[in-house]
Amino acid sequence: MACMNEDGQWIVLMGLLVAVGLFFLALIINQSALVGQTTAEGVLEFPKNDIRDLREAVFDYVDEFDHEEDTESKAVRDDIIAISLERKNAVVDFSVGDPEDISGRDLHPITIHYNNGVTEYHETVYY
Amino acid sequence: MVNDRGQLYTMEGVAAGVIMLLTAYIVVSTTSVYTAGDTHIPDMQLEQLGSDVLAMMDTPDTKGEVSDLEIFVSTNNETGFKNAFLGYCNAKAIGADNLHMSANVTYRHASSNEIRDYPLVEPDNTWTGRESAVRVTRWVELEGNPSGVSGMDPSRPRAVLVEVLLWRA
Numbered sequence: 001m002a003c004m005n006e007d008g009q010w011i012v013l014m015g016l017l018v019a020v021g022l023f024f025l026a027l028i029i030n031q032s033a034l035v036g037q038t039t040a041e042g043v044l045e046f047p048k049n050d051i052r053d054l055r056e057a058v059f060d061y062v063d064e065f066d067h068e069e070d071t072e073s074k075a076v077r078d079d080i081i082a083i084s085l086e087r088k089n090a091v092v093d094f095s096v097g098d099p100e101d102i103s104g105r106d107l108h109p110i111t112i113h114y115n116n117g118v119t120e121y122h123e124t125v126y127y
Numbered sequence: 128m129v130n131d132r133g134q135l136y137t138m139e140g141v142a143a144g145v146i147m148l149l150t151a152y153i154v155v156s157t158t159s160v161y162t163a164g165d166t167h168i169p170d171m172q173l174e175q176l177g178s179d180v181l182a183m184m185d186t187p188d189t190k191g192e193v194s195d196l197e198i199f200v201s202t203n204n205e206t207g208f209k210n211a212f213l214g215y216c217n218a219k220a221i222g223a224d225n226l227h228m229s230a231n232v233t234y235r236h237a238s239s240n241e242i243r244d245y246p247l248v249e250p251d252n253t254w255t256g257r258e259s260a261v262r263v264t265r266w267v268e269l270e271g272n273p274s275g276v277s278g279m280d281p282s283r284p285r286a287v288l289v290e291v292l293l294w295r296a
Contacts, residue, residue, distance in 0.1 A: 012139070
């Protein structure tokens with residue numbers, strides 16, 4: 001640029017940098033409103049408390065009835081399965097086996113199945 | 128020799144283009160943000176709080192004892208349940224929170240094979256139906272039928288689901 005006065009080029013270039021920087025900061029502020037949204041959605045969707053509660057209900061059931069199958073224990077089991085489906089939209093099943101010797105203790109093998117269409121959970125636990 | 132007088136104009140053009148694109152992007156992305164972030168986070172916190180309160184109420188003092196929750200449900204104790212639940216919920220270091228609740232108990236009616244429920248705690252007058260309420264639940268296993276509830280099967284051990292509706296008013 002032989003014949004042209006180019007003193008202003010640096011000013012224009014710095015102006016561009018500042019403008020881009022400001023837009024970048026605005027973008028960060030704009031996105032900050034979203035913080036925690038996907039986390040909260042994930043927590044709301046994942047039935048952590050439901051599964052924990054179901055496990056405790058099954059343990060209570062074993063405390064009460066052991067692994068016996070009679071009309072009373074069958075009725076409680078049907079309660080849990082039917083109410084889960086109706087009110088929690090979850091297909092639930094569980095079964096309790098004969099006690100086994102686990103490290104010197106007699107524990108019941110319990111299988112628990114849970115499926116609410118989004119989250120599926122299967123467990124075999126000795127209790 | 129190639130004339131390079133247009134360089135500055137080109138740079139200006141590029142800068143203007145970048146700025147316009149960024150502006151358009153920010154304007155478009157601003158529109159859908161706030162409501163989503165507004166509702167999910169307090170809902171999640173409220174739901175966790177309610178679940179924790181029910182878990183506390185369902186924990187007996189010592190092994191083999193019956194938990195408060197089971198006693199309240201089996202004796203159909205509305206005021207006891209409400210005071211215990213709201214007492215835990217509204218506890219703060221300074222002052223008190225402003226949470227309100229209602230509760231239902233869902234049971235299975237075996238002879239008609241229906242799922243029925245009855246109110247355990249009626250909602251107070253802050254309940255207008257427009258609150259952003261969350262529902263938390265807890266299984267309770269009872270030795271027999273809860274007292275004072277009509278229309279149930281003959282008494283037997285049963286599992287019922289306590290459903291609490293929780294809202295801030």
